[in-house]
Amino acid sequence: MNNINNSPNQRYAAIIGDIVNSRKIENRNEIQKRLKNLLDDINKKYHEYIASKFIITLGDEFQGLLKTPDKAIEIISYIEIGLLSVEVRFGIGIGAISTDINYENSSEVDGPAYHRAREMISRIECIEKQYTERISNVMISSTDDKHQSKNYCIDELLNSILSVCTALKSKWTERQKEIILTYLSNGQNQYKTANALSIGQSSVNKALKSAKYYTYKYAMETIEKYLSEFGRENYV
Secondary structure, eight states: OOEEOOOTTOOEEEEEEEETTGGGOTTHHHHHHHHHHHHHHHHHHTGGGEEEEEEEOSSSEEEEEESSSTTHHHHHHHHHHHTTTSOEEEEEEEEOOOSOEESSOGGGOOSHHHHHHHHHHHHHHHHHTOTTSOOOSEEEEOOSOTTOHHHHHHHHHHHHHHHHHHHHHHTOOHHHHHHHHHHHHTTTOHHHHHHHHTSOHHHHHHHHHHTTHHHHHHHHHHHHHHHHHHHHTTOO
């Protein structure tokens, strides 16, 4: 069955991703294949949390819909790790869905959650063009009204943390990215990582510390925990 029940009171989490300057990527075909495989993996791994599958929509863009915001940050991190050498923008929109929900095709699904996710992509693009503002590649929106002070302030707080995380990632060297990817692929075990890369454990530890990876990880886990709590409270 393609369609699932859509509760008007439920607050979904729409995720839209956009590969930056994809046309300038030399191995674009390889990256697209890698992205497709990643999304297929996500649809299997997070099946119970997904309301509508993650799919590639416009060649350079992809999207999916979660039943709650709980796993949004984890899924984004999964994609970033899989595309570690590629810059990707992510918009997360939390809210209602106005249409029927087609599990197999998220491009047929629409509503405030997707509108907010799209708005966050646009806001990131706008920020990138303004040298005086912070830079972030992930942004969250749960309200269209700045006068809804609680939700708007929460969004701004979360987006400030995400901005700091983006700043940390922007300083990672290609070697640090390779070590981080290998570290995550080996269960976050420094000794297994060292063995996989034929280097010493101390070199792995030094690279992770130099990249301030643990600070980055703590910040992302804090956002994830907060969204998880909101998911249980039916985020409004």
